Structure formats: structure tokens, C-alpha cells
Amino acid sequence: MQRRMKAILLGFALSAMAAQAFAQTPAPETPAPRALAPLQLEGSAAPQPWQRYRDWNQAHWDSYNSLARPNVTPPAGGEIEVKEVTGDAVTGRKLAFDRSRGGGCLACHVMGSSTQEVPGNVGPDLSEIGKAGRSDQWLFNYVFDPRVYNPQSVMPPWGKHGFYNEAEIRDIVAFLKTLKTPATFADPLDNPATRPRPVEDRDFLDPFVNPAADHIDSGSALFKKPGPNGKACSDCHAAPATSFKRWAAEMPKWEPRLNKVLGAEEFIARHAKATMNADYLMQSAANTDLSIYLHSLANGEPIKVDLSLPAAQAAYDRGVKLSQLKIGQFDFSCADCHGQGANKWLRGQWLGEPRGQFDHFPVWRTSRNEIWDIRKRFQWCNVQVRADELPPDAVEYGELELYLRKMNEGLKMAAPNIRH
Known part of the structure; x- marks a missing residue:
């Protein structure tokens, strides 16, 4: 009986000691929320007032839908009665x-x-x-x-x-x-039925093949260059190859302070203004060079889109609807060419499906001898279907970009690349 009582008392003592030790063990620290990157929240990230590129079609199509004006195009009328056609x-x-x-x-x-x-x-x-x-x-x-x-x-x-x-x-x-x-x-x-589909297999990082590859070095130099206030990107980001390894592969993102989707190029413009007082407006040479450099750091990384916030999911859903909106005098939607028309030929131009359209931007366009970011591609498509384009920082382009990026999730980054 005495042995049993000693065992019970010893058990109580050990339990008390364990409880005291647990109480004295410091609780694991909750990681502090990551500080939000400084952004210029006022004004536009694009040149103002926005003006269409001079060598593009300069007509305007106010009578038809644009991505920002979805209810303008006149509806179809009734069937026209026609008897025998005797044309030439x-x-x-x-x-x-x-x-x-x-x-x-x-x-x-x-x-x-x-x-x-x-x-x-x-x-x-x-x-x-x-x-x-x-x-x-x-x-x-x-x-x-x-x-x-x-x-x-x-x-x-x-x-x-x-x-x-x-x-x-x-x-x-x-x-x-x-x-x-x-x-x-x-x-x-x-014969479009037997014509082989184009395959892009050139070395996109060879500057002798891809002129955009030269801009990786230009962007790297700009990353280290002080802005008007004496600060440079590298002052805060001393190891960009590490800190930006995934960044471009995870853009665009929902930005609650602006209540919109923020793509890489708009982030560059707003962050540079807030931290360096630098005017790296979207589609400027400086913005493009930095975008190319930062995208190149993510090469080989799989694309991942964050829709965990309800607002981000709602923006994605709106992007899906925008991709289905018929716009312009041609009355085309993104889905008309890259859904119903996908993997077919528009004259001599191959129409790819959405997946595979966004792992290679910014891109050197051989048909234009220019570097384009994804927003300029959106603008060009709008004008080509005879719809008025939007400024590159338009809310609608952000939501469309989020949708397209999601369609390319899992593909590995390969930028700046080459396309016709």
C-alpha cells in the first residue's frame, strides 16, 4: 500500500513539474504581418491624358462596346426579307x-x-x-x-x-x-487544315536572336540607379535574385489600397514614385526595362495566382466576363478568337488558346520590332477589332490580366520572349 501511495504522489509531483515547465516555456511568436510595399496611391500610373500610339489606327468607335462601356453596341435587328438575289x-x-x-x-x-x-x-x-x-x-x-x-x-x-x-x-x-x-x-x-502550327523554339535569352534580352542588363542597371531622391531599388533589395525569384510569377495581385488588380508594370510605376520619387510610368522605357529585368529573375518558376481574398476572386470572375464581352465594330470577344477560334488560322496568323498566352511577357514582337508588355497587347487587340482601347492602368485590364494569368497557372516563366 505504501509503495502504491508513493507512486501516486510521485506521479502528481512529476505532473506539477511538467505543468510548471510548460508554463515557463515562451509561446512561439506569431510572425508579424508583412509590411505593405509603399505605393503612390493617387493619380494614374500611365501617361495622362492617354493617347493612342501614333502608328496605330487613329479612328474611334464610340458606337460600339469597349471593355469599359459594355452596353453600347446596337442589338441585332430582325431578319430582312429578301427574294432572289441577282447581284454581280x-x-x-x-x-x-x-x-x-x-x-x-x-x-x-x-x-x-x-x-x-x-x-x-x-x-x-x-x-x-x-x-x-x-x-x-x-x-x-x-x-x-x-x-x-x-x-x-x-x-x-x-x-x-x-x-x-x-x-x-x-x-x-x-x-x-x-x-x-x-x-x-x-x-x-x-491549306489551313494541314498547315503546321508555329512553334517558338528560339533562344529567347540570346540578344543576337531576341533584342529584348539586351534590356535585362538595362533593367539591372536601372535597379541600381538612384532616383531623384537619391534612393535606388537596390538600397532596399540588395539581393534581387533571391527576393524577386517568385515575384513576377505571382503577379498580378489584388491591391486593397487601390481597390483593383495590380500588375507588375503598374506596381513598378507606383512603387518607384513612392520610394524614389521616380516617374517610371507604364509603357515608358524605364518601366519596360525594369519589368523585363524583374520578370527574367523569375524564369523557370511556375506561375501561381492568389485568389484567396474574396475581392480577388470577384475580380477574377469579372475578368472571365470581360473575356466574353463582344466589343468593337467587329463585335469580337477574347473568347471568340482564343476560345471558339482557338488552334485555328486567321489568315496566316495562328490563334492560340488562353493557356500559353502569358508565360512569356514582356515579349519582343517581330512584326512590330517592339517590346510589348501584356497591357499593350490588350490595347492592340482592342484596336484591331475596332474598339477604343483603355489606358494601360485601366481596372478592366487588371481584371482581364488576372483571368489570363490564372489560365496560365503552373506554366513556367520564360521572359522576355519572342513572338510574331
């Missing part, structure tokens, strides 16, 4: 093949034995449309405004939106009625 087929062929009106029918269609070189295949092959059994009224209305029959058509409303008048559309229909023979191609590269 020769004139119709010229109109169909004329690229000056907005690309011409060959941008999306093969059109029989008279098809010119390098047609596209976003739309169906029309080589035998003349014996498909379509009425003249159906053909006329589909060219005039395909939304009458198919609200989600990726074909522009050629008549409704003023590309062609009714008489010209009658001529085009007359030409379509003559198409009854399959197309043949002397050169296999002219």
Missing part, C-alpha cells in the same frame, strides 16, 4: 477577297478554287456553299448580321456594322452561290 458575282468575289474592308472573307474561310494564298479556317470551308441548299434570304442575312440566326456567331455583322452596304452584300451573296467545287492547294502551306 465578279464584284462580289472582289469584295470578299478585299482586305481593306477589315480582313476580307478569306481571313476565316476557304472559298473554292479561286481562293488566294494562306486563307484562314476560323469559319467553315465555303467552297461548296453554293450547293448547300441555303436560301438567298438566309445567305443575305447571315452576311448582313449573323446574330439574327446565331447570337454567339464569331462572324462580324458586316452589313449592320457598316462594313458593306446592302447592294455590296447582294454581290457577295451572288459570288457565294457560284461556289460549288472543293478548293485545291498547289502549296500545302496554303
Whole structure:
């Protein structure tokens, strides 16, 4: 009995000692919240007032949707009653093949034995449309405004939106009625069904191959250069190869202080102003050089998008809707070209799907001999579909960028790269 009592008392003593030791052990420190990066919160991060690049189409399209004005484009009207079409087929062929009106029918269609070189295949092959059994009224209305029959058509409303008048559309229909023979191609590269898709395999970090690669060194030098207040990026970021290893792969991000999505280039502009009093506005040479340098530090890192904040998820959801919004005189959405039209040819231009479109920016565009960030790419696409572009720091572009980045999640960064 005495032994049992001693054992019980010893157990109580050990428990008390353990409790006292636990009480004296310091609790693990809760990591302090990471300080928010200083940002210039007032004003625009882009040149003001924003002006379109001088060598771009300078027209404006106020009568049609833009990403910022989604309810402007007139809706489709009713079906136009048409009896027999007796237009001029020769004139119709010229109109169909004329690229000056907005690309011409060959941008999306093969059109029989008279098809010119390098047609596209976003739309169906029309080589035998003349014996498909379509009425003249159906053909006329589909060219005039395909939304009458198919609200989600990726074909522009050629008549409704003023590309062609009714008489010209009658001529085009007359030409379509003559198409009854399959197309043949002397050169296999002219056939969009067999034309090999382009593969970019050049060494994008070789400055002899990619002029944008030279700007990695320019950006690195600028990173160490003092701004107007005497401070440089390197004063706070002494080891950028380490501290920025993941940064570009995790942009854009939701910024609660601005209540918007902040991409890499807008962050650079606002952070440089707040910390160095430097004016590195978006799409300026300095901003582009720093963006290229910082993106290059993340090469090989997988893209990761943070949607953990409800506001970030809501911005992403809005970005999805923006990608589906039909805009401009052409009445195209991002999804029209990179969804329904993905992995097809628009004349000689390959239309890729969203995944694979955003692991390589900033990019050297060989067709323009320029470096473009992703926002300039958005602006160009807007103008190409004859919609008014937005300033590069527009809220809508941030949300669209967030959506596109999410579509590329997991792909490894490879920037600055090369594309046509």
C-alpha cells in the first residue's frame, strides 16, 4: 500500500513539474504581418491624358462596346426579307477577297478554287456553299448580321456594322452561290487544315536572336540607379535574385489600397514614385526595362495566382466576363478568337488558346520590332477589332490580366520572349 501511495504522489509531483515547465516555456511568436510595399496611391500610373500610339489606327468607335462601356453596341435587328438575289458575282468575289474592308472573307474561310494564298479556317470551308441548299434570304442575312440566326456567331455583322452596304452584300451573296467545287492547294502551306502550327523554339535569352534580352542588363542597371531622391531599388533589395525569384510569377495581385488588380508594370510605376520619387510610368522605357529585368529573375518558376481574398476572386470572375464581352465594330470577344477560334488560322496568323498566352511577357514582337508588355497587347487587340482601347492602368485590364494569368497557372516563366 505504501509503495502504491508513493507512486501516486510521485506521479502528481512529476505532473506539477511538467505543468510548471510548460508554463515557463515562451509561446512561439506569431510572425508579424508583412509590411505593405509603399505605393503612390493617387493619380494614374500611365501617361495622362492617354493617347493612342501614333502608328496605330487613329479612328474611334464610340458606337460600339469597349471593355469599359459594355452596353453600347446596337442589338441585332430582325431578319430582312429578301427574294432572289441577282447581284454581280465578279464584284462580289472582289469584295470578299478585299482586305481593306477589315480582313476580307478569306481571313476565316476557304472559298473554292479561286481562293488566294494562306486563307484562314476560323469559319467553315465555303467552297461548296453554293450547293448547300441555303436560301438567298438566309445567305443575305447571315452576311448582313449573323446574330439574327446565331447570337454567339464569331462572324462580324458586316452589313449592320457598316462594313458593306446592302447592294455590296447582294454581290457577295451572288459570288457565294457560284461556289460549288472543293478548293485545291498547289502549296500545302496554303491549306489551313494541314498547315503546321508555329512553334517558338528560339533562344529567347540570346540578344543576337531576341533584342529584348539586351534590356535585362538595362533593367539591372536601372535597379541600381538612384532616383531623384537619391534612393535606388537596390538600397532596399540588395539581393534581387533571391527576393524577386517568385515575384513576377505571382503577379498580378489584388491591391486593397487601390481597390483593383495590380500588375507588375503598374506596381513598378507606383512603387518607384513612392520610394524614389521616380516617374517610371507604364509603357515608358524605364518601366519596360525594369519589368523585363524583374520578370527574367523569375524564369523557370511556375506561375501561381492568389485568389484567396474574396475581392480577388470577384475580380477574377469579372475578368472571365470581360473575356466574353463582344466589343468593337467587329463585335469580337477574347473568347471568340482564343476560345471558339482557338488552334485555328486567321489568315496566316495562328490563334492560340488562353493557356500559353502569358508565360512569356514582356515579349519582343517581330512584326512590330517592339517590346510589348501584356497591357499593350490588350490595347492592340482592342484596336484591331475596332474598339477604343483603355489606358494601360485601366481596372478592366487588371481584371482581364488576372483571368489570363490564372489560365496560365503552373506554366513556367520564360521572359522576355519572342513572338510574331
